[in-house]
Structures are given as structure tokens and as C-alpha cells.
Amino acid sequence: MPTPQPRPTNTTRGGHFAVVDPATGEVFDEAPDQQPEELDAVVGRAQEAWHHWRADPAARTRALLTAADAVEAAGADLAPLLTREQGKPLAESRAEIARSAARLRYFAGLHAGPQPIADGRPVRSELRWRALGPVAAIVPWNFPLQLASAKFAPALAAGNTVVLKPSPFTPLATRLLGSVLAAALPEGVLTVVTGREPLGARLAAHPGIRHVTFTGSVPTGRAVAQGAAASLARVTLELGGNDAAILLEDVAVERIADRLFWAAFRNCGQVCMAVKRVYVPARLHAQVVEALAQRAKAVVVGAGLDPGTQLGPVNNAPQLARVERWTAQALAAGARAVAGGHRLDRPGYFFAPTILADVPPDSPVVTQEQFGPVLPVLPYRNLDEAVAAANGTGFGLGGSVWGTDLDRAEAVADRLECGTAWINHHAELSLAQPFAGIKESGVGVAGGPWGLYGNLRPFVVHRPEPGPEEECGR
Ligand code: NAD
Numbered sequence: 001m002p003t004p005q006p007r008p009t010n011t012t013r014g015g016h017f018a019v020v021d022p023a024t025g026e027v028f029d030e031a032p033d034q035q036p037e038e039l040d041a042v043v044g045r046a047q048e049a050w051h052h053w054r055a056d057p058a059a060r061t062r063a064l065l066t067a068a069d070a071v072e073a074a075g076a077d078l079a080p081l082l083t084r085e086q087g088k089p090l091a092e093s094r095a096e097i098a099r100s101a102a103r104l105r106y107f108a109g110l111h112a113g114p115q116p117i118a119d120g121r122p123v124r125s126e127l128r129w130r131a132l133g134p135v136a137a138i139v140p141w142n143f144p145l146q147l148a149s150a151k152f153a154p155a156l157a158a159g160n161t162v163v164l165k166p167s168p169f170t171p172l173a174t175r176l177l178g179s180v181l182a183a184a185l186p187e188g189v190l191t192v193v194t195g196r197e198p199l200g201a202r203l204a205a206h207p208g209i210r211h212v213t214f215t216g217s218v219p220t221g222r223a224v225a226q227g228a229a230a231s232l233a234r235v236t237l238e239l240g241g242n243d244a245a246i247l248l249e250d251v252a253v254e255r256i257a258d259r260l261f262w263a264a265f266r267n268c269g270q271v272c273m274a275v276k277r278v279y280v281p282a283r284l285h286a287q288v289v290e291a292l293a294q295r296a297k298a299v300v301v302g303a304g305l306d307p308g309t310q311l312g313p314v315n316n317a318p319q320l321a322r323v324e325r326w327t328a329q330a331l332a333a334g335a336r337a338v339a340g341g342h343r344l345d346r347p348g349y350f351f352a353p354t355i356l357a358d359v360p361p362d363s364p365v366v367t368q369e370q371f372g373p374v375l376p377v378l379p380y381r382n383l384d385e386a387v388a389a390a391n392g393t394g395f396g397l398g399g400s401v402w403g404t405d406l407d408r409a410e411a412v413a414d415r416l417e418c419g420t421a422w423i424n425h426h427a428e429l430s431l432a433q434p435f436a437g438i439k440e441s442g443v444g445v446a447g448g449p450w451g452l453y454g455n456l457r458p459f460v461v462h463r464p465e466p467g468p469e470e471e472c473g474r
Contacts, residue, residue: 017196019172022087022313022349023303029085031171034195036202039163042191043208046134046161049188054131054159057111064108064157067184071101074180082145082173083304087312087349088267090304093173100149100177106431107157110452122465129456131159132234133210136203138224140216141167141315142270142371144174147238150446151213152181152190158455160211162190165203167216169316200224207231211455214238215272218394218440225443236444236454238272239437240369241397244390245275245426246412247288248383248403256402256424257291263400263426264292265299265353268311269373270319272441273398273420273427277366278377279386285379289338289357292377296339296353303348313349314372320349323372326365327354330376335359340373361389369395383412391417396438400426 016030053060071078079093086093112129119125137151144166152162166174171194178192193199200220204212205227212228214221215238228235245260247253264275280288302309314320320343327341340354351373359366359376366376380386390399399416402424403409413421419436422428429435435447445454 017168019085020169020316021084022315023084023305025317025348029172031168031175031194034193034199039193039199039202039206040208042163042193043134043203043206045188046163046191047208049186050131050133050159050161053156053161053186053189057159060157060159061108063185063189064104064153067181068101068104068108070180070184071097071104071177074176078145078173078176078180080305081176082170083312085170085172086141086144086304087315088304089309089312090307092267093304096143096146100145100153103146103149103153103431107153107452110154110157110449112158112449112452112456117460123462124465125460125462128459128461129158129453130459132455132457133160134208135160135162135211135213135455136206136209136233137162137164138200138203138212138214138216139164139166139174141169142267142272144170145177147215148174148177150451151215154446154451155211155213155455156185156190158452160455161188163203163209164190164192165200166192166194168194168196201227204228205230209233211236213444213446213454221442234444236442236446238435238442238446239397239440240371240395241272241274241437241441242276242367242369242393242395243273243398243400243418243426244277244279244393244416245400245402246383246386246390247278247280247284248401248405248409248412249281249283250404250408251284251402252404253284253287253291257288257295259425260402261292261295264375265296265311265373266427268314268351269375270315270371271427273429274371275375275400275426276370277390278375279380279389280377282379282381285357285377289355289377292375293339293355296355296375299353301344301350301353311353311373314351315349317349319371320351323351323370323374326363326368326370327351327356327374330356330359330363330365333360333363335363335365335376367393387412387415391415394440397441398422398427398437400424 018027082093115127117125135155211234213236221237304312340352344350354374400422434450436445
């Protein structure tokens with residue numbers, strides 16, 4: 001493919017929209033801006049393909065395993081493209097692709113077999129899990145491929161077909177992934193559509209869709225649920241987070257500092273389950289701030305394609321503006337930037353890794369989801385106060401507790417109001433575990449067998465047992 005020539009940002013050509021490299025701030029390619037009639041045709045093909053795809057579980061397993069191999073084999077092309085449009089270091093793009101292939105393999109091996117239902121009556125009832133139909137998968141820009149696979153792998157394994165829509169900030173690697181998967185799967189089983197809004201809104205509300213599985217922000221999640229209500233399609237929402245890490249009195253600061261730093265700063269802080277606030281006993285506050293600030297100052301920030309880069313740019317201009325605005329607001333309200341606190345003076349969307357102390361607890365950088373390389377570190381006087389602050393948010397995705405006495409740390413973790421709580425680490429997920437946020441962080445369950453069942457509906461066959469008592473319903 002010839003290298004496209006950079007053009008000024010935000011230009012579009014008829015039927016296409018521009019894609020920007022966040023490491024330069026320049027347009028480097030474009031993607032199709034698909035229109036309603038194209039979406040209708042794609043959903044129509046997904047409906048037709050569903051009748052064959054749902055019929056043969058063994059063929060599905062084989063196709064998904066082939067698809068996993070194909071994704072892995074395409075890694076050398078996918079990874080640089082993902083880094084170019086998303087910004088993350090190349091090694092992290094490779095890890096995203098490996099995770100996507102692993103997820104296809106995991107779900108290829110999961111089956112929802114029939115289950116007998118016994119209640120003592122002379123009736124033979126059997127529960128058989130049935131596919132739903134075409135599934136709309138709508139994905140954000142922070143982990144375009146990994147989050148896409150978290151949706152399409154269970155949906156396909158369950159016997160559904162998928163229409164996948166990436167964020168307009170990161171459409172290219174997903175389009176390439178779509179062609180890789182299209183070559184491994186029967187026609188119409190998985191199709192990628194790209195475009196600016198209202199494409200996502202149209203897809204969520206499309207009458208041919210039976211399940212909308214969405215990852216993104218809380219306001220868009222609400223809009224998606226409202227759209228899907230038109231056809232009463234099932235909705236699974238994985239939304240934002242404002243995860244707190246609580247450090248306990250017995251924490252070994254130097255032992256955990258690297259892990260805690262990267263739990264907040266991986267992918268430039270653009271992780272739904274990143275540590276977004278740290279609560280520290282007042283006695284240890286200065287030491288923890290210093291340990292994190294040292295790391296923030298030492299980290300190698302640069303373009304994801306440059307070898308040695310540990311932290312890339314923020315993905316897009318609106319997100320950078322939000323991080324900049326909330327940091328400036330905190331500083332104006334009396335916070336101290338012990339590291340960073342400003343944009344980097346270079347092209348692209350770079351923000352210096354920032355550690356904030358003395359942050360007023362009502363600052364947006366504490367109460368909202370900053371989703372960037374900025375971490376407030378807040379002192380607490382007693383543990384109940386810290387737990388109340390951690391839980392005092394509309395979000396409920398994850399949380400963590402850090403200390404040497406693991407039983408005590410676990411007892412504190414048990415008090416966190418969220419979907420997943422970790423001890424001495426954060427955001428580690430197994431493919432086999434359920435993943436579900438509470439409160440505004442989500443609706444429904446993804447991951448593990450729960451993710452498979454989230455893409456199935458129960459169907460019960462109910463018949464009398466042969467014998468003298470043939471009536472049922474008594
Ligand atoms: P976003 O809500 O702006 O967009 C997400 C997707 O929805 C994109 O594909 C976008 O084009 C599409 N979209 C926009 N408007 C729509 C509409 N009206 N109807 C249907 N689709 C629409 O989110 P974002 O800025 O791309 O991603 C960041 C957010 O995603 C953060 O809040 C982050 O916490 C969240 N996130 C959550 C998880 C999780 O698993 N809980 C994982 C990753 C990211």
C-alpha cells in the first residue's frame with residue numbers, strides 16, 4: 001500500500017473521513033463514512049448469514065480457531081497500524097492482537113449445552129440455549145481490537161453474527177482486522193462498518209439488530225440504551241470508571257510503586273479500569289507522591305512506533321483538551337504538580353505524565369474520569385474515610401487495596417462497591433472471569449461463560465414423561 005501523504009487535520013473528502021496520527025497531530029489516512037443504506041445492506045447480510053452460522057456449532061468452533069490463527073498471522077501488519085492511529089507503544093499493540101487471538105480461542109472452546117430441568121413433576125423439560133441474531137458491537141478508541149474481540153468472540157461463539165463499529169478515531173486497524181476475519185469466516189458473519197455519527201446511533205437502533213453490546217462513555221451508553229429500546233434489543237454496556245487505589249498503613253511503598261504507577265499510566269491512562277485516584281495514609285503521603293513522581297519524570301514519552309517509547313500520546317484532540325482543562329482547574333484550585341502538569345512542547349497530543357498533590361477532593365480530576373496521564377494522590381486520616389471516598393462516586397468498575405497483610409487488605413477490598421477488586425495490583429483480568437461494572441459503569445456481564453450466555457437466550461422444551469400420568473401443568 002503506498003504511504004498516504006499527510007494533509008492538514010480534520011479535512012474530509014466525499015464519502016470518507018480523516019484519520020489523525022496522535023503522535024504528529026497530522027492526518028495520515030482516511031476511512032469510509034458509511035451511509036444508512038450501506039448499513040441496512042450490512043445488517044441484511046448479517047441476518048441471512050445468521051441462519052447458517054447458528055446451525056452448526058462444530059463448524060463454528062473450527063472457523064473461530066482458524067480466525068484466531070489468521071489474526072495472529074496478521075499481527076505484523078495490524079500492530080503498526082494500530083499504533084499509528086491509537087498512539088500506544090508497538091509492544092502494547094502486539095499484546096492487544098495476541099489477546100484478541102487468545103480470546104477467539106477461548107470462546108471457540110466454550111459451549112452452552114442443553115440442561116435438564118427437574119422439579120419433581122412427571123414432565124421432561126430441557127433448557128436449550130439459542131443464539132439471538134445479528135449483534136451490534138460498538139467500540140471506543142482506547143483498545144480498538146481487544147475490546148472488539150471481547151464483543152465479537154463470545155457473540156460469534158454463541159452463533160450470532162456481528163456488525164462491528166469502531167470509533168472514528170481508530171477505524172483502520174479494525175477495518176484490517178475485519179478483512180482478516182472475513183477471509184476466515186463465512187460471508188456476512190462479521191462485518192466492520194466505519195463512519196461518523198450518527199452511524200453508531202443508527203446501528204444501535206437498527207430494527208435488524210437483536211443485541212447491542214457497547215463499550216464507551218456513560219452519556220453515549222445512555223443514548224445507546226435509548227436507541228436499542230426502539231426494537232427492545234438486548235443491551236450490554238461497559239462504561240466508564242473512576243477506580244480508586246487505597247494504600248494501607250503497612251504498604252511497602254518501594255515494592256509496589258512501579259506496579260501502582262503503571263496501573264494508572266498504561267496506555268497513557270486511557271484504560272477504563274486504570275487507577276484514577278490514589279488514597280494514602282497521611283503519614284505516607286509525601287513518600288508515595290515522591291515515588292510516583294520519580295517514575296513519572298523518568299518514563300520515556302514518545303511516538304508509539306519509536307523503539308524505547310514507554311508512554312505514547314493521548315489519542316485525540318478533544319481528550320487532550322479535557323485532560324488539560326481538568327489539570328489546569330485542579331492547579332488553579334491549589335493542587336501541586338509534583339511531576340508534569342502541562343502539555344509537552346512538541347507536535348502531537350502529548351501530555352507530560354502528571355502526579356498531583358494537594359488536590360481539592362471536589363476537583364473534576366478526582367470526581368470524574370480523567371482518562372489520561374494525570375494521577376491525583378490524596379491523603380486520608382482513617383480507613384473508613386478512604387473507603388467512603390473510594391465508594392463515593394457514580395462509577396463502580398474496579399478498585400484495589402495495597403498492603404502487606406493480605407487478609408487485612410482483602411477485608412478492605414470486600415468493602416469496595418465495584419465489579420472487580422484487586423489486592424496489590426489492578427486491572428488484571430482473566431479471559432475466564434466475569435466482567436461487570438455496577439452503578440453507572442455498566443449493565444450486563446461480559447467475560448468467561450457469562451459472556452457467552454450474555455449472547456444467548458433460553459429456550460425451554462417441555463413435554464410430559466411417557467407413562468400413566470401424561471398430563472402436565474398439574
Ligand atoms: P464514546 O462513548 O465517545 O464512544 C464509544 C463508541 O460509541 C465509539 O465507537 C463512538 O463512535 C460511538 N458513538 C458515539 N455516539 C454514539 C451514539 N449516539 N450512539 C451509538 N454509538 C455512538 O467513548 P470513547 O471516548 O470512544 O471511549 C472512552 C470511554 O470508554 C471512557 O469513558 C472509558 O471509560 C470507556 N471504556 C469503558 C470500558 C469498559 O469495559 N467498561 C473499556 C474501555 C473504555
